[in-house]
Amino acid sequence: AAGVIQSPRHLIKEKRETATLKCYPIPRHDTVYWYQQGPGQDPQFLISFYEKMQSDKGSIPDRFSAQQFSDYHSELNMSSLELGDSALYFCASSWMTSGSANEQFFGPGTRLTVL
Amino acid sequence: GESVGLHLPTLSVQEGDNSIINCAYSNSASDYFIWYKQESGKGPQFIIDIRSNMDKRQGQRVTVLLNKTVKHLSLQIAATQPGDSAVYFCAENKRMNTGFQKLVFGTGTRLLVSP
Numbered sequence: 079a080a081g082v083i084q085s086p087r088h089l090i091k092e093k094r095e096t097a098t099l100k101c102y103p104i105p106r107h108d109t110v111y112w113y114q115q116g117p118g119q120d121p122q123f124l125i126s127f128y129e130k131m132q133s134d135k136g137s138i139p140d141r142f143s144a145q146q147f148s149d150y151h152s153e154l155n156m157s158s159l160e161l162g163d164s165a166l167y168f169c170a171s172s173w174m175t176s177g178s179a180n181e182q183f184f185g186p187g188t189r190l191t192v193l
Numbered sequence: 194g195e196s197v198g199l200h201l202p203t204l205s206v207q208e209g210d211n212s213i214i215n216c217a218y219s220n221s222a223s224d225y226f227i228w229y230k231q232e233s234g235k236g237p238q239f240i241i242d243i244r245s246n247m248d249k250r251q252g253q254r255v256t257v258l259l260n261k262t263v264k265h266l267s268l269q270i271a272a273t274q275p276g277d278s279a280v281y282f283c284a285e286n287k288r289m290n291t292g293f294q295k296l297v298f299g300t301g302t303r304l305l306v307s308p
Contacts (some may be wrong), residue, residue, distance in 0.1 A: 184236030
């Protein structure tokens with residue numbers, strides 16, 4: 079079965095650079111979530127989108143932005159990178175049924191290292 | 194504030210033993226919990242969920258117990274196998290007024306299974 083696809087899987091950047099992470103949800107899923115997981119930490123919710131509109135916002139820094147496109151894939155844009163941004167970034171997708179969200183399926187993550 | 198947390202950071206068991214991973218939550222209004230398994234380098238994988246109208250739910254070799262009185266839930270893994278070695282997270286599937294949801298993860302417990 080198709081799963082959530084994230085690219086790139088690994089990314090190394092310098093401080094103050096920018097990075098773009100991509101997420102391709104499971105086909106027919108209309109909702110995308112982004113989570114950040116620091117070393118030894120639990121995943122923290124960043125932001126989510128439903129039908130290309132932002133549906134919820136968590137602890138996402140102002141330096142980060144995200145969007146969902148017409149084909150439902152999503153991109154997380156990160157600017158002015160800081161050492162503390164080094165983390166695993168997970169994307170999850172789900173689908174809405176009768177106004178209620180279903181189970182989230184996670185992608186393999188993108189490991190971002192900021193030097 | 195809200196929190197979902199685990200009591201023990203690491204649990205070591207022998208192959209064939211039963212494992213119990215505990216989790217406490219603070220929000221008495223929480224009504225939907227999910228257990229995730231995260232293997233090294235991979236995204237969280239759904240194991241089992243439970244809603245607040247249930248005290249117990251069983252899956253294949255796994256059982257989740259929910260005690261709403263003390264705001265505690267546990268994941269029991271029967272006949273633990275080396276392949277069960279991973280970090281386990283409990284998460285609250287927090288539903289917003291909009292119908293959208295976000296996952297609030299607790300601190301993970303690392304399960305180590307020795308042959």
